[in-house]
Amino acid sequence: MWHAVSFALMDSINVLLIGVIVTIGVLLPPRAAYRRIAALLVGGDWLGVFLLSIPTLAVFDLIKDKVQAALESPVFGIILIAVGVLGAVMTFRGGDNTALVNKIMQPLQVPTWKTAATGFVLGVVQSATSVPFFAGLAYLSAGGFSVGFRYTALFLYATLALSLPFLTAVLIGFVRAFPNSPAGRGFEWARNNTEILTPIAGYGVSLILTIMGIAHLV
Known part of the structure; x- marks a missing residue:
């Protein structure tokens, strides 16, 4: 179970979704409905992760052996190490999500069904391209748990996978309410130093995957 939890937490380091949340917090005017927009976005993403996890776990259960x-x-x-190394290389080469984030921002100006739909699509796409997502569900399938426990645990799995974006949304909401607080000043520093923090997140996930791969081989 620990492996499933650890991979779900790694999956929560969703740089794109966190970037969208931060952009919303920065660009929306003070009187905008940030809380509702953020709730719909994160909730839609959670639903996307959760619904994708159900058929994924079902497939893994069919080929459990x-x-x-x-x-x-x-x-x-070896796969974990390879993915970790590849992730580090891609992080080193860099990349700019600004254009993509700006495009995603279009339906996020007001809280509507499009806000939740955007989050849903982000959740499905991010999970479908995430090695930790599939690895965690593989461990959940092969862990010897009952069917009821496995599928009930998917609620927790999806929640853990959205834990960091959720905490980010809460922090941004606090900063918008108290911009002169220590948290507000810290957020301002982080916003002005994304070129430092984004690679750190990428290298961090790559390092964890590589370490777990090595530990698996030992």
């Missing part, structure tokens, strides 16, 4: 064998194989550790 192969999943178990893959998790016990040194190949799994």
Whole structure:
């Protein structure tokens, strides 16, 4: 179970969603409905992660023996290391999500169904391209838990996968309400130093994946 939790927490380091939340907090006027917009965005993302996790777990359950064998194989550790190294290389090469974030911002000016739909799409796309997402569900499937427990645990799994964006949304809301607080000044520093913090997040995930891969091989 610890492996599933740890991979879900790694999946929560969603740089794109966090960037969108920060952009909303910065660009929306003081009287805008930030709380409702952020709630719909994060809630839609959670729903996307949760709904994708159900068929994914169902598929893993159908091939549980192969999943178990893959998790016990040194190949799994090699894959984690390879993904970690690839992630570090991509982080080093850099990339600018500004244009994508600006495009995503268009339906996020007011709280409507489009806000939740945007979050839903982000949740599905981010999870479908995330190795930690699939790795965590693989461990949940092969962990020897009952069917009821596994599928009930998906609520917790999706919640953990959205924990960091949720905390970011709460922090941004606090900063908007108290811009002169220590948290507000810290946010201002972070906003002005995204070129430092974004690579740190990328390298952090890559390092964790590499360490877990090495530990799997030892």
